[in-house]
Amino acid sequence: MAVDPDVLMLQAVKMYTTTLRVQAHFLGMVHDFMMRKWTQNSCEQRVRAIRNALKEKLKRSREMFEAERRADLRCRRRRRLLLVSQFALVSDRKMWRRERPHGPVFWSNVLNNFDEDEWRGHFRMSRATFDFVLELVEPQLRRKTTNWRQPLEPRLRLAIALWWYATPCEYRSISCIFGVGVATVCVLVRQVTGALSRALSKRFVQLPSGARLQEAMHGFAERGYPMCAGAIHGTHIPIRPPPEDPLAYSNQKGWHSIVLQAVVDHNQCFTDVYVGWPGRTHDAQVLANSPISRKAEDQGGYLFPREKSKTVNGVEIPVHLIGDQAYPLRNWLMKGFTNHHLFDQRQQSFNLRLNSARMVVENALRRLKGRWRCLAKRLDICTSFVSDVVVACCVLHNICEINKEHFLPEWNTELPDLPEEPERVANQDAQAQSHQAIREAIMSLL
Known part of the structure; x- marks a missing residue:
């Protein structure tokens, strides 16, 4: 049976056209995939670049902060050493305590002008007995002299505590009388009390x-x-x-x-x-x-x-x-x-x-x-x-x-x-x- 050449040609053209469409569709899919891949890689690169830039900036900021802190510490250390060197030459140490001019005057008056009756009336014992008690507790009451402050003498520490024992005065009243801080009176009373109750009982x-x-x-x-x-x-x-x-x-x-x-x-x-x-x-x-x-x-x-x-x-x-x-x-x-x-x-x-x-x-x-x-x-x-x-x-x-x-x-x-x-x-x-x-x-x- 004879085959019409035109028919064969038409079938060949259809097959060729179908193949081209398939190829074009495949190429389109490949193109889309490649474009998406390239776009993703580009975004990751951008993010990575930004992150690295931030890390570098943070690192430089930290280095600058540490440098400034070290410079500030060196400056403070120099000022502190200068202050200590100047403080060592000052005898009254005014900047390390509040001025209470009446306190030393009162204590000096007690030591120099109180007669035996006045001493007994305020401290409930004679000067001789006071000195006897002082000799017993002095090792527990003595404090070292430092470059920062002159400590209170044991005699004054004992006198403040005996004044508190013997009178109904509060810490604040004794603070005003002896010219020391309220907290200092509290500490001295505890020190003397501990020395008496533990060492001498x-x-x-x-x-x-x-x-x-x-x-x-x-x-x-x-x-x-x-x-x-x-x-x-x-x-x-x-x-x-x-x-x-x-x-x-x-x-x-x-x-x-x-x-x-x-x-x-x-x-x-x-x-x-x-x-x-x-x-x-x-x-x-x-x-x-x-x-x-x-x-x-x-x-x-x-x-x-x-x-x-x-x-x-x-x-x-x-x-x-x-x-x-x-x-x-x-x-x-x-x-x-x-x-x-x-x-x-x-x-x-x-x-x-x-x-x-x-x-x-x-x-x-x-x-x-x-x-x-x-x-x-x-x-x-x-x-x-x-x-x-x-x-x-x-x-x-x-x-x-x-x-x-x-x-x-x-x-x-x-x-x-x-x-x-x-x-x-x-x-x-x-x-x-x-x-x-x-x-x-x-x-x-x-």
């Missing part, structure tokens, strides 16, 4: 032993009560309400306080002080947690050497303390009879003699608060620091009593706002029956 406040124990027993025997080495009593020290658990520090009279438990010998010197319990705590509980109670219980009920004990009618009478009705009856602690309406003549005589001998501790506490008036008013200081202040005042009290310092009657004049002391609550002791034999034996000695 073990030396001047300790239970009697040896010859001192025998002397104490003889002193109480002369007061009419035998076999006694000390009298114990408690008092309240007014404080400001603490931020933590203020209700526990509110005593029976409604004001906040901490309890001072004190043992005193026949010379009205403190032989043991235990302070810090909240004012609401009963005296018997304070005693039960005190070191002397633990010491007596650890030694089988003997606070003092058992060799000093005395046997009367088959009953051993140990050397003991005496207290009021707020304390329990123990082998090492005697108190008077209760139930006054059932007293016989012997019991009444025993109570009179015990209370007469026990007055030494009440007199000592009265003299303590009279001499150091900071304990008679509310102490507006940290509650944890009050205990150190009380111990320091007890140390100073003993030093004054040992050196036979005069106690002026006007020191005991009550302050208008002096709080009333809480009443002593009698202790109901279930173990009192087991210790009454010793009290009966003591009555036979009277």
Whole structure:
């Protein structure tokens, strides 16, 4: 069968045309892909170039900042060295402290013009006793002299602290009197208090032993009560309400306080002080947690050497303390009879003699608060620091009593706002029956 050439030519042209279209479409796709690839690469290059430029600029900025900082430090260092070199040539150091012209003048007047009565009235002790205390605490109060400041002398530091102990003045008032900063007064009081309460308490406040124990027993025997080495009593020290658990520090009279438990010998010197319990705590509980109670219980009920004990009618009478009705009856602690309406003549005589001998501790506490008036008013200081202040005042009290310092009657004049002391609550002791034999034996000695 014959094939028409025109038909064949037409079919060939169609096939060729289709091939060209396919090729053109393919080439278009390749072109679009290449254009998109080139555009992406171009954007990445631009971003990379911008990032590198920013890094270079940041690096140059940092280098310039560090250079300027080093130059500023060198300039400050040169100015500081110049200032120090000029300061070393200046004797008054005016730029390092606030001028208080009245302070040095007042202290110079105290040292040069105060007579013995004025000195005792302001510092509660004579110049000789003041110098004795200064000698004891001077190593703890001395500070090194530097190129920056001349430190206060130990004598002035001690005088500022004693002024605060002895008067109801606040830090600001003492600052104006002595010409020092308010913060300086606070620091000095803490320094002197720490030196007295830590370094000297073990030396001047300790239970009697040896010859001192025998002397104490003889002193109480002369007061009419035998076999006694000390009298114990408690008092309240007014404080400001603490931020933590203020209700526990509110005593029976409604004001906040901490309890001072004190043992005193026949010379009205403190032989043991235990302070810090909240004012609401009963005296018997304070005693039960005190070191002397633990010491007596650890030694089988003997606070003092058992060799000093005395046997009367088959009953051993140990050397003991005496207290009021707020304390329990123990082998090492005697108190008077209760139930006054059932007293016989012997019991009444025993109570009179015990209370007469026990007055030494009440007199000592009265003299303590009279001499150091900071304990008679509310102490507006940290509650944890009050205990150190009380111990320091007890140390100073003993030093004054040992050196036979005069106690002026006007020191005991009550302050208008002096709080009333809480009443002593009698202790109901279930173990009192087991210790009454010793009290009966003591009555036979009277």
